[in-house]
Structure formats: C-alpha cells, structure tokens
Amino acid sequence: MNAARTAQCPSDLALEEHLLHANPATARHIAGCAHCQTWERSAAEASRAFARENPRWMATTQARSRPLPRWAPLLPAAALAAAALFFLRSPPPESPLYATKGEELTVYIGGQGAPRAATQGERVRPGEALRFQVAPGAAAFVWIASVDSTGAVSRLVPAEGTTPLAVDGTQLLPGSAVLDAAEGPERIWAVMSREPLSWAVVEQALQGSPVRDSTTVQIPGARTATVLLERGAP
Amino acid sequence: MRDGDALSEVCRRLGPAIYRRCLKILRNPDEAADACQKVYMQLVRHRSRLPPEPEQLRWVYVVATRVCFAQLRDDAWETASGAELNHDAPAPTDSFAEVADRQMALKALSCATEHERMVAWLVLVDGHSQEEAAELLSLSRKTVGKRIQLFLANARRGVFE
Ligand SMILES: [Zn+2]
Numbered sequence: 001m002n003a004a005r006t007a008q009c010p011s012d013l014a015l016e017e018h019l020l021h022a023n024p025a026t027a028r029h030i031a032g033c034a035h036c037q038t039w040e041r042s043a044a045e046a047s048r049a050f051a052r053e054n055p056r057w058m059a060t061t062q063a064r065s066r067p068l069p070r071w072a073p074l075l076p077a078a079a080l081a082a083a084a085l086f087f088l089r090s091p092p093p094e095s096p097l098y099a100t101k102g103e104e105l106t107v108y109i110g111g112q113g114a115p116r117a118a119t120q121g122e123r124v125r126p127g128e129a130l131r132f133q134v135a136p137g138a139a140a141f142v143w144i145a146s147v148d149s150t151g152a153v154s155r156l157v158p159a160e161g162t163t164p165l166a167v168d169g170t171q172l173l174p175g176s177a178v179l180d181a182a183e184g185p186e187r188i189w190a191v192m193s194r195e196p197l198s199w200a201v202v203e204q205a206l207q208g209s210p211v212r213d214s215t216t217v218q219i220p221g222a223r224t225a226t227v228l229l230e231r232g233a234p
Numbered sequence: 235m236r237d238g239d240a241l242s243e244v245c246r247r248l249g250p251a252i253y254r255r256c257l258k259i260l261r262n263p264d265e266a267a268d269a270c271q272k273v274y275m276q277l278v279r280h281r282s283r284l285p286p287e288p289e290q291l292r293w294v295y296v297v298a299t300r301v302c303f304a305q306l307r308d309d310a311w312e313t314a315s316g317a318e319l320n321h322d323a324p325a326p327t328d329s330f331a332e333v334a335d336r337q338m339a340l341k342a343l344s345c346a347t348e349h350e351r352m353v354a355w356l357v358l359v360d361g362h363s364q365e366e367a368a369e370l371l372s373l374s375r376k377t378v379g380k381r382i383q384l385f386l387a388n389a390r391r392g393v394f395e
Binding site: 005009010011012013016017019020043046047049050051053 | 247249250251253254255257258263267291292295359360361362363366370
C-alpha cells in the first residue's frame with residue numbers, strides 16, 4: 001500500500017523540479033515523508049524504463065494510432081477516485097455506509113458481495129479484506145493497528161514509513177488489510193493524536209493488551225477507538 | 235536548429251520527466267510511450283516558440299497532462315461495466331481495495347467531463363493548489379474551483395449513494 005499524500009507534500013511538478021535541480025527544502029521533506037519516498041522510488045523505476053525504451057521511441061516518433069485497451073483508463077480512474085475519496089469531507093448523514101454512524105472508527109469488510117461495516121464482535125472470514133474509516137472530529141494523526149489473542153501487535157495503516165497518516169474530517173483511509181487463516185478474536189485500534197506519535201510508542205502501548213478488554217490501553221496524548229472482530233469461518 | 239537536434243536535446247533533459255508524467259496518468263508503459271511521442275511531436279512543432287529553459291519542465295508537464303487526458307477519451311471512461319472490470323484489469327492482485335476503488339471510480343467519473351477530470355487530477359492526485367492548477371491550465375481560479383466542486387459533488391453522489 002502507498003502512503004497517502006500529506007498536506008505538506010510538494011506537488012508532482014515541484015518533485016520533478018527537485019529531480020532536475022535539487023532543492024534542499026524538498027529534500028528535507030522527502031527524508032521524512034513516506035508518500036514522497038514512494039514517489040521517488042517509482043520515479044527512479046520509470047527513469048530506468050525510459051532509458052531502456054527511449055531509443056526505440058525516438059526512432060519512431062510518430063503518433064501511433066492503436067485502439068486503447070479497455071482497461072487502460074480504469075486505472076487512472078481508480079487513482080482519481082481514491083484521491084477524491086480521500087478529500088471527501090463529511091458525506092451525507094443518510095449514507096447507508098454509516099452502519100456505525102458517529103463512531104470514530106468504522107471497519108469495512110469486503111469479500112464476497114457488497115462491503116459491510118463491522119459491528120462489535122463481527123465475524124470475519126479468512127481472505128476477507130478490511131478498510132478503515134476514521135472520524136477524529138478535527139485534524140489528527142492516525143495509526144491503525146490490530147492486536148490478536150496472544151497480545152501480538154500488527155501495524156495496518158500506514159503500512160510503511162515513519163509517520164502516521166494526517167487526517168482531517170471523516171476519511172476512508174487508503175489501502176486495505178487482508179486477513180490470513182488464523183482464528184480467534186482480533187481487535188482493531190485507531191490511535192489518533194494532535195501531534196504525530198511514533199509507531200514504537202503505539203506498538204508498545206498495545207503490546208500484550210488483553211484482546212477482549214479495551215479499557216486497559218492508555219496512550220498519553222492520544223485518543224483511541226476500537227472494533228473487536230472474531231476471525232474464522234462461521 | 236533541425237527537428238532532430240531540438241528533439242534530442244529536450245528529450246535528453248526532460249524525456250524522463252515526460253515519461254513519468256505520462257506513466258503516472260496512464261499507468262501503462264505502452265500507452266505512456268504513445269503519449270510521450272505525442273508530447274515530443276508538440277515539442278518539435280513548437281521548437282521556435284519554446285519557453286526559456288527554466289520554464290520548459292512546467293511547459294512539458296502541462297502538455298503531457300493534456301495529451302494524456304485527451305488520450306483517455308470520454309467513451310473509454312464510460313463504456314466498461316462493473317462486470318468487465320475483474321476480467322479486463324491487468325492488476326496481478328485484484329485486492330478488495332482496488333476493485334472497490336475501481337467500482338466507485340466508474341460511478342464517480344461517469345458524469346465528469348474531460349476538463350473536470352483533468353482539474354481534479356491536478357488538485358487531488360498531483361497536489362497542486364487550485365491557484366496553481368488554474369495557472370497551469372490557463373483558467374481562472376474561479377473556473378477551477380467550480381470544476382473541483384462539480385467533480386467532488388459527482389464523486390460523492392457516486393460513492394455514497
Ligand atoms: Zn511528502
């Protein structure tokens with residue numbers, strides 16, 4: 001999963017400008033930003049492809065007219081829709097997706113059929129995927145993690161990078177987590193804070209917490225919201 | 235300067251950026267190569283009127299954006315039905331997130347015009363401010379604001395209904 005663009009991220013054009021003429025401020029930003037590091041990696045990859053293929057294109061610089069494969073436009077459509085989702089604030093209250101309206105954390109389960117919003121103790125089958133929506137009420141930094149019956153912690157969102165996601169308003173977070181075949185209870189945690197917390201702090205606070213008792217977790221400077229899932233075939 | 239010289243000089247310097255721009259929007263190396271060549275053609279056509287070097291990246295960025303969105307013709311955004319997605323998508327893993335996003339995307343985008351999509355892309359995906367997007371596309375700030383609003387209204391209808 002790719003880390004989401006933050007409000008501080010330079011535009012794509014500014015990142016391209018930085019590649020042509022290094023800009024110290026941009027370099028500093030990239031050093032601390034998972035999204036821009038991902039951007040840089042894919043830019044390097046595309047440059048390698050360009051270096052490989054460009055001589056051939058140059059030899060045939062003439063617009064080719066081939067019918068567009070059907071699926072080609074669907075991918076940018078997906079990227080644009082995902083970005084739009086990310087920016088959509090406070091969807092209409094009558095929205096049927098809000099099965100747990102008012103909650104700070106909503107876990108959507110997708111697999112066979114239409115995605116559903118999990119209720120507390122919802123059964124989840126192996127192979128089903130989870131997506132997360134948070135509503136911290138104001139701008140906040142968010143980590144999504146899970147704890148299993150042994151107290152082991154898994155980091156879910158953001159999956160990579162060193163900083164939590166910056167969220168403002170109600171947002172369906174990018175990316176998803178797919179469940180493996182393990183059985184038993186699993187508790188999903190959203191940890192929301194005004195100031196960005198490091199993953200180490202969050203992990204330490206959740207490590208070993210009893211899966212069925214959500215009252216024992218206290219993280220200074222952060223609020224939490226949680227949903228308990230029961231894993232395994234019904 | 236002969237066409238070939240103009241082309242090779244600019245391509246040496248800006249080619250990778252042009253290709254990355256096309257690949258980011260089109261997501262497919264062959265499509266991106268096609269679009270790249272169209273941008274090269276425009277460079278050749280405008281060779282006597284190119285902006286000074288420091289502004290050339292910005293120029294090709296805008297040209298590449300327009301070329302890519304023109305390549306994604308309206309009907310291509312709208313023709314595929316949800317059922318076709320799973321068969322036609324090249325993604326090796328049709329994860330829930332991808333399929334869900336694509337289904338939402340089709341709904342959200344079917345009502346948008348090419349210009350709404352391009353403006354939305356610059357602001358929502360590329361991270362430009364509305365002012366920058368207006369400047370890049372030579373539109374008024376008000377027009378850009380209106381197009382974003384329209385796009386998001388459509389997206390919201392498509393996604394949350
Ligand atoms: Zn960034």
